[in-house]
Amino acid sequence: MELKIQMLDFSNVDRRIEHLDKEQIVELIKRYYAGESVNKLKEEYNVKINNSNFYTIFPKKILEENCPYCNVPFVQDWESKSSYSFMKKSPYCPLCEHENHDKCRCKTCKKIREEMKLLEEIRKREAISNTYYEGNYEKVPESNLSLEDKLYLSVLIRGGLEEGFDYIKPIMLFENKIAPTDDFANEIILTLTGRGIIMPHSNSNINAFVDDDNFPRNYYIYKVNYRINVSPADDDYYGMIQRLMYPSQSEFEKDQTFCFEMWKKISLHECLEYLLYSMNKVGFEFKPGKKTITVFEHLLEHFSVAQIYSIIYRAIANSTKLYQEQKISKKHAANAVITSCESYGERAIAEGWSLTKYRRNYDLPETLISKVFFTSILKIAHLGFEEKPTDKI
Structure with a gap:
């Protein structure tokens, strides 16, 4: 490697090599990076330091580029000869510690970044x-x-x-x-x-x-x-x-079609919310599609959200049991939930069953759209959850 005295900063020589003159220090560095034995160099130059830190006592290398703030040459620390590159450490200013890259943390760069x-x-x-x-x-x-x-x-x-x-x-x-x-x-x-x-x-x-x-x-x-x-x-x-x-309640009651459709819409999304919550509780991955929406829309023609809660709970419990008994795969179990809801709902309709009305789940409190529509506007409060949607408002 090419190395000259003027390329090194001798302003603060490490005490462990201060007994050497500049020519000896240059020669020591060259021989170290040429691959000579560190033990041999330590003995020959009378340097007392452990082998792994040998390179740390070398004077810093002076570069040709100057610090843009202090107008003094950048210096660079040496690295171990076993490193990927001898000189891969970033050059820096010996006065302000500025490094010539975007992530420099010197005081001036920090101030400039803050101003920018x-x-x-x-x-x-x-x-x-x-x-x-x-x-x-x-x-x-x-x-x-x-x-x-x-x-x-x-x-x-x-x-x-x-x-x-x-x-x-x-x-x-x-x-x-x-x-x-x-x-x-x-x-x-x-x-x-x-x-x-x-x-x-x-x-x-x-x-x-x-x-x-x-x-x-x-x-x-x-x-x-x-x-x-x-x-x-x-x-x-x-x-x-x-x-x-x-x-105004009276303004909304004049349009029973709108109120009926909005009741069904809110109820549909409350069913979807409970379905996804319950699926997640048992570790089933599921994304509602057109079939799920169609099934719930049909069930809401006959049942309230509170009753459909019970249908969903039963369907997921059955699918979970079959999965745990290793009778069906986890994916099959998740997909079977909607089919089970549909089948059970159809039987309940055909045979005139009186389904249990579940309470709202503690983890799924009533949302603002429900509170405003059912309580503030229609003045029916919890009936929006406990009764099936109707146009007789």
Whole structure:
């Protein structure tokens, strides 16, 4: 290897080799990396150190590149000759310890990164404020809201409207689930955003937006604050919020078809929620498809959610027993649950059985959509769970 005196930093020579002159030190380093015996070199040069740390007493190598902050040459520590590369340790500044790479942790680089981060946060905050400035969006007249809009909006307002009525907090921070299943919850949010009824609020956390080339157009629907983008019918914003928070029972009762269909929809998703919960409890993997939905929709024509709970419980218990007795595979057992629900339900219908009504599962408390619809609007409370859906409301 090529090594000269001027390529080494002799400003702070290790005491264990300070008895050697510069030429001897250069020669010692060359012979070490040429593969000569460390014991032989220690004896010849009278160096007292264990073999594994022999290379650590060599003066640092001076490089041609200068530190951009201190304008002094970078230095580099040596490595053991058994290492993959003699000089793979990062060069650094002997004064400020700056290393010439993106992850340098010297004080100057840390300060620069902090300043850049602050500037980037300011840029992003301005982009969010400009993009979601309230004046950029035409408000939806309150009179144009459908019953579905009012129900879904009431769910979000009841679940997370902050005290000043200015915005709805991130849905991920709600104390209660807004709907029994993720699919239903997503539908509620996407229906309202898709119709321009709610919009991301400009005070949302920067991390609520996807950090991509379209920033801040793309966002995480459970992480942003939402602004209610509705204009009141009477120019009274707070009065409108009260009306949206507590929708009129009489207005909903005028449309029995809507109420009947929504009752069935909520009930369907409560059945799916209990099915997935119960499957998971016994270790069955299952993803509901069209068949599952069709079976539950049929059962809901004859039974309440409370009664279908009992059907699901029985079906899973039977499948679990067959699997544990090694009569069927785990996958077969999971797939057999819906078939069992269908068969048992059909027999119960045909023979006029009176099925047991289960209580709500402790781990599956009533969700906001159910509370708002059955208790606040229809005023039937637990009957929405204990009775089968009906259009006689």
